[in-house]
Amino acid sequence: MQKLETTADTPLSALFRKEHQEMLRGIIEDWRSALIIPPEEDVLMTSTFFFDFDSIRPIEVYMDLVELIIHGGLRYPMTVLARYMASHSNLSNSECSLYTLLKRYKRLCEQDLVPKLGT
Numbered sequence: 001m002q003k004l005e006t007t008a009d010t011p012l013s014a015l016f017r018k019e020h021q022e023m024l025r026g027i028i029e030d031w032r033s034a035l036i037i038p039p040e041e042d043v044l045m046t047s048t049f050f051f052d053f054d055s056i057r058p059i060e061v062y063m064d065l066v067e068l069i070i071h072g073g074l075r076y077p078m079t080v081l082a083r084y085m086a087s088h089s090n091l092s093n094s095e096c097s098l099y100t101l102l103k104r105y106k107r108l109c110e111q112d113l114v115p116k117l118g119t
Contacts, residue, residue, distance in 0.1 A: 012024070012088070016073045016074060082099035085098050
């Protein structure tokens, strides 16, 4: 597996397989209204994800990412996604915390024990 070197300009889409890009596009479009700085360009080129947590709950973001992971969309280990989101979002500064939450929600989804996300 090739190694991904990310920079501040690396888009989230670089972490996901080509055949899952449209699914990712839909997810980022859904996030658009909750982003403090909404993407102006093609959402697949978005590299910063600073959320207004009055508009979206972190668990919703994690569950969206996990959905892509479960569908085989992630090109790299979840640790790479956690590292990316720790430096490109305001979900958490801790790569370890992000990884732990992604892993937990992935396990819940795989066991069909997904938490209810009602408003």
